[in-house]
Amino acid sequence: MPTRSPHPCFTALVVLDPLVAVLVARARPAGVTLAAAVMAADATANWIADWPLLRDDPTWLWVRHHHDAPAPPSPRLTGRMSMRADDGDMPPSSRAESFDRAAAQYAASRPSYPPLLFDAVEELANRRLAGARVADVGAGTGIATALLRGRDARVIAVEPGEAMAAECRRALPDVPVVRGDGNALPLADDSQDLITYAQSWQWTDPARSVPEALRVLRGDGAMAIWWNTTAFDVPWIRAQHERIARHCGTKPMPPVRPDDGEATRQAGLTGLRVARRQLRWTRVVSLDTHLANITSRSAFLVLSEPRRRAFVTDERRRLHEAHPDDTIEEAYLVDLLVATRP
DSSP, rough: OOOOOOTTTEEEEEOOOOSSSEEOSSSTTTTTEEEEEEEEEHHHHHHHHOOBOOSOGGGBBBOOSSSSOOOOOOOOOOOOOOOTTOOOOOOHHHHHGGGGGGHHHHHHHSSSOOOOHHHHHHHHSSSSSOEEEEETTTTEEEEEEEEHHHTTOEEEEEEEHHHHHHHHHHOOOTEEOOBBBTTTTTTTTOEEEEEEESOOGSSSSSHHHHHHHHHHHHHHHHEEEEEEEEOOTTTHHHHHHHHHHHHHHHOOOOOOOOOOHHHHHHOOOOOOTEEEEEEEEEEEHHHHHHHHTTTTTTHHTTTTHHHHHHHHHHHHHHHHHHHTEEEEEEEEEEEEEEOOOO
16 A cells, blocks of 8 residues: 655655565656666665655566566676776676576675775765765665665665675665665665765766766765775785786786876866776685685676686686685785866
8 A cells, every 4th residue: 555755855665565665756856857776675665765865767677586586688788997907808798697697606705995085985985884875886785785784874786787786685674775876876866975886987977977976976076986805915825816817818917007197087086086096905715715706807707608617627726725724915006196176
């Protein structure tokens, strides 16, 4: 039965089905024609109405609750590569869409991010995360989304992939998850304080994603873009990077990192006010987790199963010889760019 939303901008119709609840916004600010989302039939249906309204296309605004729930068509990813892509020359849409085939592996093995990263985001964006409205774009399985939520941000996850969105939903049942991508955000104008792109900016076309971000951000809002990048000063990591490139037919990343101006240009952020911060961190994982991590990259996911298996077999032997206890210390350099209006 219809229920009244607590938010003054909404009259909400909540359909309380055992599997899902559907929220439809009927009263909207000018310029927003429809907002709809499917979410778990739980408390989320009540508090999601307090979020800024989602944008027009209801096929993008789908939140997965059960595996057998039908899903709308996935948005196409057509962005060009930016400075952090290391997955070769296959079309970006093929690489990006490949993650859906390994969503559980991605969730279980991919590295997180250090607390200092979020301190730096707050500093460079000149905004506390606590209480801020944050859209995590290309959220994947919710690795960064969870950390933003842990900082008390009011976060919404935007993810194009069906299986990745489902993993995010399972991991973070109290966080809204909507289908969409950075080139055409399913979010209302002037609705967010911060938009984050953790390991995802390279899947966008900055000619489209920058104007979209500026449309969605409030006047004093910021974009925060970051990557866990390869620690090339660690010899075995550099050697592994080169083996991966040879096996996958990709071009190795140069060991010398671009300066701040070149990093801004390569990311397509020229014309914005950009600040950069680089943060080193490490984690210790099992050999199995390490191998699952590196083979969850899109360059591997587009390979045939025999080719993936061949690399894993050889790499397991190499790493076991170098690390007999089968524990691996992975080293990363987080490269953070925070962009605001000039």
